[in-house]
């Protein structure tokens with residue numbers, strides 16, 4: 001690790017490793033997260049969730065609870081403030097915002113009441129004592145292949161639900177080798193280190209909110225819409241956020257309830273979710289059931305590719321896990337079809353989770369390619385090289401850089417892939433069977449409009465304001481580096497203020513587009529300011545401020561197939577006696593645009609790879625058919641890869657600047673989690689000779 005000096009001349013901060021600027025504040029407890037903000041006369045809320053999976057609330061017996069010590073209020077559908085019906089926010093219609101608005105229960109874990117008290121302990125005790133009765137209805141939480149009520153939705157968050165090119169059946173019939181396999185992935189749940197929390201109060205005529213959110217501006221705007229408020233009267237901050245990755249991209253029930261309560265009580269109200277509540281209130285990744293059909297000539301050249309994916313959504317909000325979008329940019333074939341289907345069940349509404357679609361979709365497609373390589377007698381990397389497309393397979397657009405094969409070449413060299421014995425199940429290390437696997441990786445890159453303001457202060461320092469969010473990834477540090485370079489000053493003269501809705505519109509920390517979208521706006525403003533100063537502008541006492549808005553630049557971008565690419569490698573050891581799988585090492589080599597901060601970039605990429613390892617071997621929410629709830633909604637039952645599960649893991653990258661971005665950024669937030677589960681599963685096959693097409697590959701499945 002190298003840490004650049006913050007004094008003296010710096011020619012380029014971008015590309016140099018820096019520790020997170022707020023790191024010391026975080027490890028010393030100085031950094032304040034949403035639940036840490038003090039307020040006078042603070043009241044505390046506790047959410048009560050439904051214990052049944054479908055039906056209507058018959059009664060909320062708040063009388064006895066209101067007499068309990070410290071209890072200030074019990075909100076429920078009979079007395080809660082009304083919200084905007086048919087609410088549609090940044091991510092479209094979202095009826096999961098309609099908390100305490102009606103008596104319907106759409107799933108187990110739905111908010112049915114909100115207890116507010118003087119202390120969190122009093123609120124919790126009262127919430128646990130609150131008796132809610134229900135008229136239940138039969139529910140269906142059973143996700144499976146070929147569910148009779150599955151349908152093809154109008155569209156998905158990342159494009160059309162379905163794409164078709166050529167004649168898949170004819171090409172399959174003409175193929176010499178056909179792979180037709182079914183894959184499944186488990187329901188996965190968001191578990192950032194910091195559970196969702198918010199504090200809300202009215203102050204000087206404005207609603208002042210601190211929330212754990214990936215996008216302060218979007219959340220404030222959506223909150224205003226939901227409560228029918230003037231957007232200018234809502235001020236939302238989220239200076240430090242302990243992880244997000246999709247679950248903190250939207251207005252969530254805790255925030256809505258805190259605003260309701262502070263409005264009714266006239267006191268600041270804080271609410272923090274418990275870990276079990278995280279499993280029903282903030283979205284998850286649906287289980288998937290996928291079928292991949294590949295048809296190829298004997299030399300491995302694809303003639304047909306069909307990917308059909310099914311995921312589950314809720315009855316209140318349609319969210320489609322777009323797994324079948326993966327092959328649209330990755331592999332071409334004369335007959336090419338991708339279909340994302342969905343089924344409405346009585347389960348919580350799923351949402352974006354790191355690499356939505358690509359993570360489970362790449363597992364299926366990259367495993368199917370491994371099967372095809374085996375059938376063709378080809379090395380898996382050679383198979384991919386043989387199928388490298390010249391343009392976007394579905395879009396027909398030129399690539400904004402595609403160094404996939406370079407990633408494989410460099411990865412193979414570093415991993416020691418050359419000379420790999422392709423035969424499965426033949427390498428022993430004591431009681432362990434050992435194998436290696438590889439898979440490709442990709443994630444789309446894009447830019448959303450952002451505004452920023454850069455001020456030259458009279459004391460020679462610079463202040464940048466932008467409604468960015470740093471969910472722990474190092475975004476604040478990266479933006480400081482970008483601003484320093486654009487201003488041509490050292491890092492210690494630049495102060496970046498983020499996560500304040502008053503700073504104006506900016507995209508949120510999501511879709512691997514945060515740093516790119518914000519960095520663009522900051523770079524434009526900072527460069528213009530530097531030019532003005534170079535022309536001799538004199539800085540008055542209140543400074544010189546330059547504002548930028550990338551709306552126009554972003555809307556006039558060249559049409560490209562815009563993606564980052566990577567190659568994933570894994571080595572595993574499998575104990576055939578116990579079914580235990582140990583990942584021994586992982587390597588990812590990526591071509592993902594200009595890298596701003598190697599230290600935090602590596603952390604992001606390996607974090608994604610660990611997410612894939614965790615998907616392959618550990619994570620699985622188990623839904624109980626009888627109750628409709630989860631059997632393992634906590635860290636004791638829901639297994640996430642821990643330190644002991646994460647072996648030698650390395651991520652590196654090739655130079656790959658984006659052709660349009662002013663600095664060449666593409667985005668690295670999600671690509672690490674794409675293909676990594678497939679690399680592990682392919683290594684398990686190589687170790688054992690058994691194809692595992694259902695994740696997680698638990699010990700009982702190995703045996």
Ligand code: MOS
Pocket residue numbers: 214244245246247249352353354355356509510511512
């Ligand atoms: Mo990420 S799923 O775009 O927060």
